[in-house]
Amino acid sequence: MNQLHKSPFRIYEISFNFCTSFFFCLLLLSAQAVAGGGGGGHSWDGIVVTQGNYQALQAIKHELIDFTGVLRTWNDSSTTSVCSGGWAGIKCLRGQVVAIQLPWKGLGGTISEKIGQLQSLRKLSLHDNVLAGSVPRSLGYLKNLHGVYLFNNRLSGSVPASLGNCPLLQNLDLSNNQLSGIIPATLAESTRLYRLNLSFNSLSGPLPVTLARSQTLTFLDLGHNNLSGSIPDFAVNGSHPLKKLNLDHNRFSGAVPLSLCKQSLLEEVSLSHNQLFGSIPTECGALLHLQSLDLSYNSINGTIPDAIDRLHNLTMLNLKRNKINGPIPERIGNITGITQLDLSENNLTGLIPPSLVNLANLTSFNVSFNTLSGPVPPILSRKFNSSSFLGNIQLCGYSSSTPCPSPKPHHPLTPSPTSPQEPRKHHRKLSVKDIILIAIGALLAILLLLCCILLCCLIKKRAALKQKDGKDKITTEKTASATGAATSGGGGEMGGKLVHFDGPFVFTADDLLCATAEIMGKSTYGTAYKATLEDGNEVAVKRLREKTTKGVKEFEAEVTALGKIRHPNLLALRAYYLGPKGEKLLVFDYMSKGSLSAFLHSRGPETLIPWQTRIQIAKGISRGLAHLHKNENTIHENLTSSNILLDEKTNPHIADYGLSRLMTAAAATNVIATAGTLGYRAPEFSKIKNASTKTDVYSLGIIMLELLTGKSPGEPTNGMDLPQWVASIVKEEWTNEVFDLELMRETQTVGDELLNTLKLALHCVDPSPAARPEAVQVVEQLEEIRAEVEATTVGSGGDGGKDEEGV
Template identity: 70%
Template sequence: MFMENKFCPFQIMHGFNNLFMFMYALLFVQLLALTYQPVLGQQGDGVVVTKSDYQALRAFKRELIDFNGVLRSWNDSGYGACSGGWAGIKCVKGQVIAIQLPWKRLGGRISEKIGQLQALRKLSLHDNVLAGPVPWSLGFLRNLRGVYLFHNRLSGSIPPSIGNCPLLQTLDLSNNSLTGTIPSSLANSTKLFRLNLSFNSLSGTIPPSLTKSPSLTILALQHNNLSGSVPSTWGTGAGNRSYLLAILTLDHNLISGTIPSSLSKLGFLEEISVNNNQITGTIPNELGGLTRLQKLDLSNNAINGSFPSSFSNLSSLVSLNLEGNRLDNHIPEGLDRLQNLSVLNLRKNNFSGHIPASIGNISGIYQVDLSENKFSGEIPASLGSLANLTSFNVSHNNLSGPVPSLLSKKFNSSSFVGNLQLCGYSTSTPCSSPPPQILPSPPTRPLKKKHHHKLSTKDIILIAAGALLAVLLLLCCILLVCLVRKRSASKGKNDKTVKQAAAGSTDKAAPATTGVEYGGEAGGKLVHFDGPFVFTADDLLCATAEIMGKSTYGTAYKATLEEGNQVAVKRLREKTTKGQKEFETEAAALGKIRHPNLLALRAYYLGPKGEKLLVFDYMPNGSLASFLHARGPETIIDWPTRMNIAIGVTRGLCHLHNQENIIHGNLTSSNILLDEQTNGHIADFGLSRLMTAAANTNVIATAGTLGYNAPELSKAKKSTTKTDVYSLGVIILELLTGKSPGEPMNGMDLPQWVASIVKEEWTNEVFDLELMRDVPTIGDVLLNTLKLSLHCVDPSPAARPEAQQVLHQLEEIQQPEANVGSAEEGTEEVPPPSTTD
């Protein structure tokens, strides 16, 4: 008992020690589990990443070069990887479903360990500087749906294993340095609808297996080294399948052979582009059955034969380019059935015969190039009535006769040179006046010996009548010319002068800002505001004039005054303006508005018969619309120039909204004018105050057809500051994309088209190709400007910013050092309108 009692305290202590050690060990295990919980992968809470995915992400990071520190958030513990703490990672139930790190300046290479992310649906690493091969292990990802690796420096060949991804919908490897052939196994991905391998160095032929895919909607293989012929097996897969291919771009390759007629089986085709290849043969007449086709570009090949008559059935066609081929024969007259046609380019072929007058019935066409062919005869007068025509060229043909006056005044001599018998298009090629029509004398009879022939009374009467008729015809011509010129002066028609009007005071005293009135004998009234020079009513009306364009407000002219100074004159449409007293009050208010980005109203003239002329500063670089869309391929517009225009226009709009309390209501690229330094000046502001309510409604409707109107205007019919901001957003999109808002884009307007491209992660397809060369240095700027413009065109007016906010953000984008705090945010991907897996 003693012994037991003696050792009892020790035994009790020993028991406590065991208990303590047990509790300590348990605590240690719990702490260890807590510390390594992310790696252990407790699933179900959507926050903790699984062990295998964590290891794959760590391996993925190790092979990248993080120039901007974007991956600093990828900590060593894995904590927060699935709760938004790790940049670019999205998870479901602890498994990574998306890696989205575009525009982050990531270098290095893509680890093959990415194949361990078994739940991965989306891999978006576009617009970085990644090198190395495309991982072969992507073929292990059975859930993969979208691969976006465009605009990197990837090399090597395309892994055939990618065809093992049964759910793959989009594969975009464009703008890399990939070589080798296109794997035919890609067609095994039966849900693949977008395949873009353009701008690489791929060789070999186009796999025929791709032509049988029932899901493929976009196939972009342009700018490679592909050879062989265009496959002839389109739409020949087994079963009664519906082939959905809408866009086929194979241009700038080494493709030869002929154009297959089997393309006509693809009833959903909207675009075919095979230009700059080595294609021969004729154009299949069957292509005329593609009623949804909007763009057909077969230029710069060696195609021969005739212009297919079936092309008159292409009712949806917007752009037809057959330049640089060997096509010949006549052009069919049925072209006027192509009422959606905007661009017709038949340059550098062997077409002959007359230019079809039916082209003049295509009201929306704005570009016609028929140069360097063998067309003969006169230029149809109907072409002069094309109000939207901004680019026209018929040079170097066999044309003859006078150029229609409206064409010769709208386009310079380069559009007509090289036609030896063509006249009237410049001062050096005048058309000669027709000679007097004198009736011929009776045939001379041989003189009889010793007898002289005497004219009979009938002969004398005929000769006298002929001479009198010739004189009368000459007098009628002179009188007709005088009447036309006089009528042109009073009606404001486009002629050689703004026109001889009221002879008035020759006083040229300096005008005041409040307006100085100059009267005239004919009852006209000229009111001056401040300006760089002054002129009288006679100076204005006798100035040489050249039509610049027409709008719903009226016709604009470039007027050159006697001393060589130039002004812009807008003749307002008759019966659309308010009464004279109210008109003068509003015009006086507009004449006081001055801002560097607003077109200044310098004077107005009221004619004796109610005509109204507004005089503005002349802008030598024309409108932004023509600057962007009517230039030659050799003219490049860089981003600083475009950004400067966007900021200038926004500053002008801010001034109108905040300082003048004016809503523009008709802001389009056509009424943004550019000076010598390509600074933007908003025109037509405040003109709504001069017009009747009916005229202003017509202005809103016209802007809507061009694609600049906010959606709410279809019902409200009343412009607001938010509808102006919407129009501004469209113009910024126009600067970013280089596309005209009036150009149909798969049935969508420009904002809808951009939003759809962004949603599908094809952001690089949005920007004008001219800007893509500078993406490595201005990628963030383009992306942030795109985000801002989409904000401006939000369908909800309340969601749009004010013009002042747009200006502030544009200035921050232009000078990023002023917004250092948001630099990381500025490199994020453009969020699409809605997201889908």
């Protein structure tokens, strides 16, 4: 036995000395600890698996469909290799199976009820597979069960009520499946349950009161279901450990429970897209740890409580599309850390408080479609475009088309010299002579004005002709027309038409056509230019290929719809121009750092891109794509890193969205084919099939892999495309061969974030469209990656305190 104890330590020592990868070391240490079960770090305690556990594993294997061959190691003849590391995903302690870990293995079939015979099982991790059938009720027999991770599968049926019989259960994640029925109230009987995620299913019925009043839950996510009824009171007789509550996209009604505002540890609350009414309780000002509050898309009325300024840690407040009235509290300006504030589509009145200019961290702001009045503070109008203020008829100063009126001088009434105590009440009547003189004067003024206008036009035309030979032109045709309105243009002598939407610059057709132009690139849609206007301002102009766009009437209808789309991560269409001979120009904001593709692949060796920058880019792209899918009902169809543009702060802006709507069917087909050759097209997306949100998510996954690996999807590696190459490496081991070498310098601090982001990216490029998440889910999971890493420290000690990757 002494030799048996010494050998594993010697193997570990040698392996550690030659370990060059942080992830390999991490996994090796984890494997030692799990296999040893806390008994000194042995890789195997020498005890053969019990016959009962062996038979249960064979029954489980029998009901699984092994598409990738991962279960080949589960042979039928040997019991000695089960616990010694020979069986993939199996961990033992004293001859008993304590963990089954087979995520991301492409497993299908069902989970056998025989799993209930593994009495020592602590962890079941089969997430991100294609498992069907129901969640085994026999899991409730397992008294040592700590964690169940079956998310991102195709499980159906109900949530087993028997899971409440597991006294040590701490993590239960069945999200993103097809579960139905009610949420069992018995789940609250698991007295150590601190993380419950049942989101993205089809659950119905009420939220059990016993669950709401659980004294252990810190994370509760029931979003995207069909739950109804009122939201029950939370821990009426005491504080609650809850930190994150997500009940969005359900059918809850009634008021926001007052008890919820008394849970002092809450950090995130999302109750959006429900049927809540009543006012926001003033007591919610007591949520001193609250960072995110989303009550959007409800029927909440009343005013915004003044006590909201007590939420000093708040970074996001979303009250969009409710029935909130009254003024915007001046005290919101005291929440200095807030970055996102959306009060749009309510009944708010009065001025925009000047105190909001103090919110230096504000990156997203929207008060559109209220009844606000008065001037917009200049700092806000410069920082945010007009879409943040539209729909407020009496609001002014947020764009060139909504100037604020000049203050009228006050003229006091002059006392009459004959009656100093009273104002003058009588006026002398005009004589015929006075009227004739006034008429002659007016006629002369009109004639003089017409002469001045004619002279100005002649001077301007002569100056334009002189400039014609000395400047590069975007088009060969030119018009003398200018636009005076923000949303319409007029035809000039050549028949051109310029239409503005909104934006920081106002220019005429002459300004645009005479601008100095520099070609930035060409695509199937047309040629992109950087145009420098005469006043020095820069815009991006895309000249669409002639004979590839739709007719003028249909084109204008589609481009007008695109001009209304606004989001911080979507490149805004600011104007368009229709030339007299069919030329069509689209005008966008100019992005100083160019495309993401050039940013990643055309930089010098001295230029490093840290992980924080890359993950922020991934989040921004995901947010923009989610907005397109969810709010604009628009599919991009051609998402690549070349049409992700970066501004001076490296914030991403998705370009070319919706352009296929401007093109003929033949031209759109060419764009799709081009995307395929670049490696971004989903395998099911061909010329005879339509694009979908899932084909866009596939392209998003490719871009995420591009950010992680630093490799271009258009350049095969070892004869494989980017997803195949990454999958081949992941199948063998989590090593530094996957990640960009620059990122390996940061692995001590962001190692888990890299792994979790890689898992999510691979989920996005799943060959099966049904298995891919929606863009809004990608956003949520990217936002939660940091929270999930931090959650590894939560627990009651021992094995129960580990995260999803521990036993």
